[in-house]
Amino acid sequence: MAAKPKLYYFCGRGRMESIRWLLAAAGVEFEEEFLETREHFEKLLKDGHLLFGQVPLVEIDGMMLTQTRAILSYLAAKYNLYGKDLKERVRIDMYADGTLDLMIMIAAAPFGASENKEATYATIIQKAKTRYFPAFEKVLKDQGEDFLVGNAFTWADVQLFEAILMLEELDAAVLSDFPQLKAFKARVGSMPNIKKFLQPGSQRKARPDAHYVKVVKDVLRF
Known part of the structure; x- marks a missing residue:
């Protein structure tokens, strides 16, 4: 029996959360080793495990993988969440990169100046409503299918779902003007592996708090 993937990161979301989501969506159990010191x-x-001196780090298939985008691409391909051909893959990449841009802004906000956080979150919500969500609303409408690419569940859908949840934590009504995205969220949220990961006690991480921010800063010394 193959060993479970092992994830090395902080006990929080950061750049590892999308990796956790993708593994969970694929129904893959994984272990975690948290960096605390x-x-x-x-x-x-x-x-010699951190090629560029950075985490996330994922141990899988006899490899120690770094760089978030490379890890996600490998997992998507390994677990058949990466389309059926190059044209589908490039669209998946395009959509996943778009949502990643949005999520990185949210993940970085807790590490900024505390007096600027509300303004930062307001800017992120505005960008989501005017740039990102209209684009995905159009993709879903034009596609006319349940998912973003090829009427099959892919990495792009996992990441868009994750991004929607992150935005709803900041503004519960963020999808009010996007009926396609509302329906998409309901469809993806009803999938068994996704429902399981949303349950209390799963390996999904909570929003970053002051303790998480302190641990990251102490370990990385910034």
Whole structure:
């Protein structure tokens, strides 16, 4: 029996959360090792596991993989969530990169100046409503299918669903003007593996709090 993928990261969302989501959507169980001290991080560096001196780090199929985008691409291909041909894959990449841009803005906000957080979140919500969500609303309408690419569930759908949930934590009514996205969220949210990951006690991580921010800053020394 193959070993479960092992994820090395902080006990929080950050850049690892999309990897957790993709594994969960594929129905793949995984283990986690949380970074809590600078010494732990330096050991990974010393052991040569962090190619560019950064996490996330995923141990899978005898490899130690770094760089979020590369990890996601590998997992999507391995678990048949990456389309049937190159034309579908490039669209999946395009949509996934768009949602990743949005999610990185949200993930970075807790590390900014505390007095600017509300303004930062307001800007993110505005960008979601005027740039990102209209684009995905159009894609879904033009596609006329249940999912973004080829009427099959893919990595792009997983990441869009994750992004929607992140935005709804900031503004519960963020989808009020986007009926296609509302229906999409309901469809994806009803899928068994997704429903399971949304349940309390899953390996899905909570919104970053002050403790998480402090641990990350202490370990990475910034």
